[in-house]
Amino acid sequence: MTPESKIIRLAELRQALARFPAPTAPPERTWESGWAALDERGPLRHAEVAELCASSALGALFLHQILGAIRRRREFAGLIDCGRTFDPDSYRGAALERLLCVACKTAEDGVKAADLLLRDGNLPLVLLDLQALPRRSLGRIPANTWHRFQRLVEKSGTVFIVMTPQPVVEAARVRIALRGRWELSALGRRRSELIAALDVQIFQRGREAGRAAESLVQTA
């Protein structure tokens, strides 16, 4: 068969295929957290890895917000607590009975635990809290780990949030950066007021034509 005839056949094939509708990407399912600052500008999505970059205090506030959302949605979640810093007394009255806690000491164990929970696929939301670990131990997590997790959540549809003190997760489709500074008087204020006062920045990968852009772009 000559190259010319091959080209003609390819054109014929394209013409034949044009009769069929173009494949459409499945609709993205968002996971409403009930936090307007997040849901309106860059909501969490099923089957995506999200990263929360914040200080440990703000991470704990974010967890409080997530626990509220879990109760409203009547769902379950998993929290992998690397460093074993989770204090249930601070969340009295929250949906702790809906939260599976996995307490581990090292980042390595945390990554293994996340792998098990994501492969399991029973929990619609999994949080990997790495905020209490030293920076150097975060740097030791291989970058391909996050890409592997992205493949896993695509299969199970899980919302996977990695809580870090600094950007670490290359594969994150959404990065939420929280900023806030507190004085001792904050310990007497309502938690909902503290959350409302947070400076929230959201970075997302481009979603044009269903294709992810190379870098994260801040959402207005």
Place this chain on the structure above:
Amino acid sequence: MSWFAAILLPQFPLQAALRLRAEAGAGPVAVVEGDTEKGHVLEMTAPAAASGVLRGMASTQAQARCPALQLWPRAQAQEQVVSALLLEMAGTLSPLIEATGEGLCVVDLRQLKTDDWERWARGVVARFAALELRAGVGVASNPDLAVLAATRAEPVLIVQHPGAFLAGIAVAEVDAPPELVAVLRDWGIGHLGELARLPRSELVERLGPAAGVLWERATGRRHRELRLVRPPETFFEAFEFEQPIETIEPLLFILRRQLDQLVLRLREAYRVAAKMTLTLVLEHRAAQYERVFTIPSPTADAEVLLRILHTHLENLRLEQQPIGVRLHIAPVVGETSQHQLFESALRDPNRFGETLARLTALVGEGQVGVVQLEDTHRPDRFQLVAPRFEALKESAEAGREESRALGLPLRRFRPPFAAQVHLRRYLPTFVFSANAHGEIVDAAGPYRLSGQWWERAAWGVEEWDIELGNGELYRISKHQDAWFVEGCYDAPVR
């Protein structure tokens, strides 16, 4: 006409020993009563019989005739399982059953309406074959006749004409007093047919009432009531290894076979497994390892049950090697329930159970689960317990309490860091510790907590929330005279 069926498991001790390892039956094997070296042969496989091994033969003599002969002691645990299995299966045929003997039971079929007994009996044989058991089924008009038919069944025998069937059976073959058999032999009567031709009254007059019973059996007219037993409702399998096992593979191989059998029986009874108890008999038989598994979503799926066992055994370390394995299943009636409209459920509770087991193996016991706060004011007192997501009930109060939460959540240091704290007029002014260090510019406290003062385990603690000059927020505490940094509210990453 009333009908009875006798179900016989021929070579019962051999079948019990070879069950779940049928491949061993292809070679010369003999089950020995007593010690394998000094005992006598009870039953043997066809290759062993072909080599000249006979029942009752001393084991040394048997080995002399067949050097490749494997001598196995009686597998008591497996015999118990097979006996229970026989009654359990018989119980599915009729509620009226008799445990007649070792590997033999009689079933009263008077309430069963069928014209094709041959087909029915073959169905019973097939059901036993599915349980890896060889059965013979005899169907006749009375229990004793049915038992005789079962001993001659290949694999089924229906006795439509008792007279013709009994005529060719030797008197010595039936269960009769030996002295009576000897007298009849002297009279030249060797078969039941010859005995049936004698007049009953004169026979009883000369030889006593036992002769009358024998005559009734010879004519097929003897009817007796069954000694009824209730079939056991235990789903149990046991297996004894020839040698202690060193790796997980042979154990999983046998567990798989046991589960296949148990699941088959569960399905026959329309049940599902709710709990599994695994018992490993260890090398020194006095010791054993036992573990109970609660099945998150009761099931009769052998794959799921095996995965649960496999996950546990993968991480199990024993000081002694197992020599036997027992598996017991607690059955329940399978539930079919509709999911709640607004309540999400786990997609696969059994898989979730396995994942929890794997997580526990990874991070340790007590490090996986949902939080269960202890009923105390003592700080940091809680346990992680197995989740019960399916049984959750939402209270309206819980959400309200959550919205009233105050302040920043704490991140605890476990264990807390020892610290030195300077006080001025009872207020902390400076803290020195491995992670928090500096001047205290603001402090809230003291928050004094104490409890169990009426017990030896009395406790008391004084807590302060502090702000350092660099803006970091911590909780410090004083236990007796020692200070600790309990956790941080806001601090940079190190």
